[in-house]
Amino acid sequence: MFLFDAPVTGKRQVARGMFVIGMQAPEIAAEVRAGQFVNLGWAGGPLLRRPFSVYRAEGEHIEVVLKAVGGGTAQLLAMEVGDRISCLGPLGRGFDLSDAQRGVVLISGGLGVAPMPLAARDARAAGMLVTWVHGARTAAELCAETDGDQVVWATDDGSQGLQGTAVAAAPSGDFVLACGPNRMLAAVAERWPNAQVAVETYMGCGTGVCLGCAVPLARGGYDRACKEGPVYRAADVDWSVLPSHLPYAVSA
């Protein structure tokens, strides 16, 4: 785990309201695995750091993807190249790709694209064919950088790809990785109990000490999204207790 001030190296738009920010963070870029996250803080920002899945990692750079949902993310999006972001990571337990199959199905809803470029990279490196199913409310909100041997689109309004949810649009597969709103992940759990899903929770420290990011388990009790997670076997989470949607906004 590393902590340093990472300079912003670039920013680009990948969908309506969705942006990718790049940072120079060589130690994290070298170590991060798909599904792991960084906890970001910045001068003048909210009190607590904000967790972001690492979207891409290449050479000395990492990228995160975000939407402006509150004052904090708006500040991040206003940053210029060279501005510094305090970067703590890589954190959490990512996707486990050690049990390589012939093919993997990636399912992402909205901002749930976040861990998927790394997942696609690592799955390909493990010799898997990548099918990527990406869903959003409408065509303009689909991430433009979805990439795989086969790409399936789904939109709620049918403006691109299949009409309906990404889960409904997904082909059958034995090896499924998913990320998106917790309601979507609950649907994944119904269809693929063994899928690996990356959950979203509020987080305090991101490092395992505060117990703020409790994830209710099907066997009872809680563990920590930041430490045992954020990736879980879908059937291991008690989806009825996990809050279904967390707008990452701050009342400050």
Add this chain to the structure above:
Amino acid sequence: MKPDLSVAIGALALRGPVVAASGTFGYGTEVPLLERRALGGMVSKGIFLRPREGTAPPRIAETPSGMLNAIGLQGPGVEALIRDYAPRWAEWDFPVLVNINGESAAEYGELAARLDGVPGVAGFEINISCPNVEQGGLYFGNDPRAAAAVTEAVRKRTKLPVWVKLTPMVSDIGVIARAVEAAGADALCAINTFVGMSIDLNSYKPRLSFRTGGLSGPAIRPLAVHLAHQAARAVRIPVIGIGGIARAEDALEFLVAGCTAVQVGTATFVNPKAIAEVHDGIGAFLEARGFASVADLPRYLPCD
């Protein structure tokens, strides 16, 4: 000359004035990038006799310059603490106090008796101020007789240092402070979190599933400095200041206000190096102002 940063909390000598606060440091084994040299001591996550699941999520919500938490004292219970953590504490070069909790005075006493003499356990912090449990917690902390009864129950079962962590949710903290001093406390920790609430305007419900939570962070600092000061004026035993400390200057405010040491909590979530920075900053301040030790700092403690 480098100033002397050591302080004495009764019979317990700390090599530095900064202690890691309960609930923000786990059991000391998982804090990343920890610089142990800067730790005067550590207070463990709160423990009960038996394991506790804690509250349902959401457990935390950020508020202006602060955070609300309702973790509900999730923990493995005292036997697991003795088995899994105390042996590691026994090897560390700073004291670890256990934050103890119960639903009755007798339970606190039982916990103290069970932990007394366990290698690695240097003392106790009695938690009579947790706002996030249905039984006990701050209900003991805002009644001087109940607070004294809990303190006495622990005092009878151990000769180790006993600190009592006070709640700010009282009309006169001096009354509680004097009651627990008379019951045998070696030091006071002032203060625990304030009870707060925040509403989600999408669901029209509280943002925490427990409805309320404990407010910590810089938002509470001036309130905490005042309450720690009031407690320090009320008693002769040392007071350890807590509440929104993130930088050395914040800690120095508590020390000048009459505290002997401080605890740093929420700041560790934001900056894993906060404790080291506060410790080093206090040293730099003392050196720059020509003070030889923490004890030489001017104290603002006018007599009533």
